[in-house]
């Protein structure tokens with residue numbers, strides 16, 4: 075094609091685009107993401123959590139958003155008295171979109187059951203909602219997990235704070251060092267503060283009692299830690315009993 079012909083075609087195309095209405099462009103409405111509606115202030119806790127989950131699933135605030143298979147907002151009761159907070163989704167959670175569904179999750183279910191709680195009566199979430207991977211190009215590889223980096227934790231914190239604000243639990247139980255450090259400060263040592271009552275104040279919210287304990291994955295690696303977690307769970311149960 076001659077240069078002049080090409081220039082003419084380009085001019086014609088530009089003219090048509092400029093004179094057209096956007097409805098003629100053939101961009102199907104379905105291709106565009108639906109606008110995310112904020113729930114009204116009178117919405118139920120369930121509706122607020124679901125609206126939050128929709129925002130989390132659409133989130134790309136940090137690099138984890140572009141490599142995850144599924145975002146993992148959380149699971150459980152919107153009226154939970156206790157929130158269990160872990161580190162972040164792993165392989166199984168990334169594939170299912172639900173927190174604590176692998177071997178650690180099965181152990182967490184047993185721990186909950188031992189004090190009369192369940193996945194349905196508590197709320198389970200993580201400090202980051204997308205899978206941190208050593209090799210983000212290979213989400214199908216097992217053993218590809220890594221702890222979240224500080225910028226990822228910072229980017230995701232508003233979602234966790236909003237979840238805490240909506241649910242308004244009486245108690246937060248952090249599972250493992252990463253979650254405890256994220257909520258209590260980097261300087262803490264999980265082995266030193268495990269089992270000690272602390273407090274966490276979410277942005278714009280009221281202080282909530284916090285009990286740090288070990289992550290179920292740590293118990294799978296070292297069964298000797300089970301007795302400490304059992305002590306913590308007995309304390310949690312006592313705290314939940316009517317005074």
Ligand code: SF4
Nearest residue numbers: 133135136139204230
């Ligand atoms: S980890 Fe959190 S901040 Fe990062 S993309 Fe996922 S939802 Fe968004």
